[in-house]
Amino acid sequence: MKRLWTPAWIARHVAMVVLVTAFLGLGWWQVSRAAAGNAISWGYAVEWPIFAGFVVFVWWREVRHTLRGPATSPDQASAAAATRTAEAPAGTATRPVVRRPVRVARAAGTAAVGEDADLAAYNRYLQWLNDNPGAKPGDYPG
Structure with missing residues (x-):
């Protein structure tokens, strides 16, 4: 209280x-x-x-x-959550930690002969979203 x-x-x-x-x-x-x-x-x-x-x-x-909520500060709470996740025994359920995706370098893909450059860029974007399931569209490096 x-x-x-x-x-x-x-x-x-x-x-x-x-x-x-x-x-x-x-x-x-x-x-x-x-x-x-x-x-x-x-x-x-x-x-x-x-x-x-x-x-x-x-x-x-x-x-x-x-x-x-916890009676600790946000920094202490995040450190405690990371410790609990690291020390959790195998087979126990833990809440997943939501993190921002790692930014990757832009793939230097070349469009095939006769392929539209916009279509190739869109396909690279879709591939990147597929490879980074937790990513937001605004995180796309391209």
Whole structure:
């Protein structure tokens, strides 16, 4: 629970309370305007409490995420994960580590006689994607 009382979390708690109070107040204001005859205010009267609910939802989700996460810094957590992966006995399931693919040098392929250069470049790109299954298209060195 100490993790939820850091200066950053205190600011988040205060922001949540202020936003929810403001959104519910704005919703009540729109209800009073709608009751006075402004028909479009009925839509806003429904909308502001939904915004307040969304703020509470995001706040609650972040609280749960923080309480479930490790109490260590990100550097310590990544080092501990690497140690667990390296020391894991054979046959046990470990979570895969997601890493960026290694950049490879551009293949100096030459197009065959009569082959379109654009088609050859596209085929090299598809081959590179096939050889690097975790790669993103933006990682392509060509």
